[in-house]
Amino acid sequence: MRHLPTALCSLCLLVSLLPGTALAEPLDFKVDPTHTTVYFAASHFERTSVRGRFGKIDGRIRYDETSGSGAIDFTVDADSVDSGNRTLDGILRSPQFLDAQNFPVVRLQASRFVREGDRLVAVEGELTLHGVTQPLRLEAERFSCGAISLFGIKRHVCGGDFRAVLSRSTFGMTRFLPEVGDTVVLTMSVEATPSLPALE
Template sequence: MKKIVALLIAAGVSLSAFAAPDTFVSDVNHTFSSFGYSHFGFSNQQSRFNSTTAKVTLDRAAKTGSVEATIDAKSVDTGSKLFDGHIQGEQFLDTAKFPTITYKSTKVNFKGDVPSTVDGNLTIKGVTKPVTLTITNFKCAEHPMAKKLACGANATATIKRTEFNAGAYAPNVGDEVTLSFAIEAIKE
């Protein structure tokens, strides 16, 4: 065995290149998505979805990965039941017909040893558009409570809601929506 390891090292092959990808499942208590938009220019409103799940596969040695996330659109939380109802209505998310929002990556891009952006497809109201998430924070380490490898990240993107057939009252209610995601996931 020592000879095989020595031969691999001599050939310039890293043993980490043979590591399998790790799969992580989101911690539902620490994974949320939120959105912000201009309301008639008076203020930037911030709201969130209370139920977001995700599965992340990451091979840090090969610098590859994938992300699949599902947002329960009916879990929208604006802080006002009246506005929750408006956003779930046909003019915006139409949650009766489209109860979920999904994101599926096509490529995870690395800068050095950490993921920096994720290219993928966002589906809202049955409309799918390419969206790139910019990762603003990333960390993998042993989770102090779960005693397993965990990864966490924050990511953002800006979309135009009119492109997803959710453009009621635009431009008075801002067309540009900033999406923010916070995820903590534990290795399966």
């Protein structure tokens, strides 16, 4: 029996050397701005949709690919809103909507990754917009991690498509209601690669 601890230690060492048995640790990812987009849409007189995007996005993700846990911290430059219409962009930047001068940053922070089996189905956190913070749930339409090769360069990438629905009036943006709808649909595509220090 005195040899049992030694045998157990040897067994533990052997298992730790087997492929796929190493304990995974969370990785810190930097958002790739060239492959990350945020779009929005709201109804216009219940006939068509007003659509646009934000051109300047930054963010960090901490993600454990084994457990599926993580945290995100995304920021969007409110002044970078682009609807394809310069007049509308001016209205969206004005105090009537985003008020980009007083609230230059839109921020999404989340630390709850919702999974069903091995699949990520949603990310839950808080959105700060127009100086107001409200809970937000991003539904994951697809998400995965793995190696990709682009122009002969191999990288490890995590990415996916997400969708959220919010009420703009809860963020204090009530101008042009109800002609321009209160419900805003956000769609986000994200790609990120390991690089940054741990999120605090």
